[in-house]
Amino acid sequence: ETGVTQTPRHLVMGMTNKKSLKCEQHLGHNAMYWYKQSAKKPLELMFVYNFKEQTENNSVPSRFSPECPNSSHLFLHLHTLQPEDSALYLCASSPEEPNTEAFFGQGTRLTVV
Amino acid sequence: GNSVTQMEGPVTLSEEAFLTINCTYTATGYPSLFWYVQYPGEGLQLLLKATKADDKGSNKGFEATYRKETTSFHLEKGSVQVSDSAVYFCALSNSGGYNKLIFGAGTRLAVHP
Numbered sequence: 272e273t274g275v276t277q278t279p280r281h282l283v284m285g286m287t288n289k290k291s292l293k294c295e296q297h298l299g300h301n302a303m304y305w306y307k308q309s310a311k312k313p314l315e316l317m318f319v320y321n322f323k324e325q326t327e328n329n330s331v332p333s334r335f336s337p338e339c340p341n342s343s344h345l346f347l348h349l350h351t352l353q354p355e356d357s358a359l360y361l362c363a364s365s366p367e368e369p370n371t372e373a374f375f376g377q378g379t380r381l382t383v384v
Numbered sequence: 385g386n387s388v389t390q391m392e393g394p395v396t397l398s399e400e401a402f403l404t405i406n407c408t409y410t411a412t413g414y415p416s417l418f419w420y421v422q423y424p425g426e427g428l429q430l431l432l433k434a435t436k437a438d439d440k441g442s443n444k445g446f447e448a449t450y451r452k453e454t455t456s457f458h459l460e461k462g463s464v465q466v467s468d469s470a471v472y473f474c475a476l477s478n479s480g481g482y483n484k485l486i487f488g489a490g491t492r493l494a495v496h497p
Contacts, residue, residue: 275427302483313489314473321482361427369483370416370435375427 274298277362277376284352285384292347292379294362300374301367303345305337308359308378320345321367352383386411390474390488397464397495405459405491407448407474415476417441417450417457418485422471431459431472464495 275296284290294303305317319327320339334356336348345362359380363373391406409417416435420428432441437452446461457474474488 277427304485314487316484316486319482319484326482327484363428363485365483365485367483369480370414370477371483372416372418372430372433372477373483373485375420375429377425377427 275362275364275374275376277360277379279379280377281380281382283382283384284349286352286354288352289348289350291349292360292362292381294345294347294364294376296343296362296364296374298364298374300364301342302365302373303339303342304363304365304373305345305347306361306363308361310358314361318347349381352381354383357381357383386415386476386478386486388474388476388486388488390472390491392489393471393492395491395493397493399466399495399497400463401495403459403461403464403468403493405472405474405493407457407459407488409455409457409474409476411455411476411478413478413480415478417448418475418477419446419448419457419459420473420475420487422473422490424470428473464493466495466497469493469495 303320307315318337338346359378361378362376365373387410418433419431421431432443434441434450440449471490
């Protein structure tokens, strides 16, 4: 039990589909993150939310659209994806204070066909 | 800016061998340093951490010491087991503003009987 739950664990979608990834945490944290992990590439920070406000967007293409309705939930809405977007998408949460560790979900393995 | 550099893998060892995975960092201020581990098909789990210079983090036989003078946080274990086979990530969190973790590229460790 990591405290951070991601659904679904696996997702296959066509390039014209629209889907959403969900992340939920019950750790009382106020910061949430989306990371992308591709084969043979470093972990890429995509978005950061603090107290439901987006505080970082690392030049992520607009076909990825995050949503943070409250401090416990984070979504990543996907549309018109490309095959190179296939990756493991990891959600994490942490206290908002600097210098604290993040807790990760198990990830969603996304395959775009 | 902040960054983390890890030795490239894969690292292949025999059971009971000594392990070192090098990690160096560049940061402004006084970051906290972390080692995370990722087992196959899983998200990242915190392995150990150190929050200030000369601190030693330890867990499950792994150790790392926060060396400010050499900006390093090398991971060591005296005797590895097959079950230690995983990908290891060095990370830092910034010491100002909102919390954000920056990861190294990861080092894959394979331990053989």
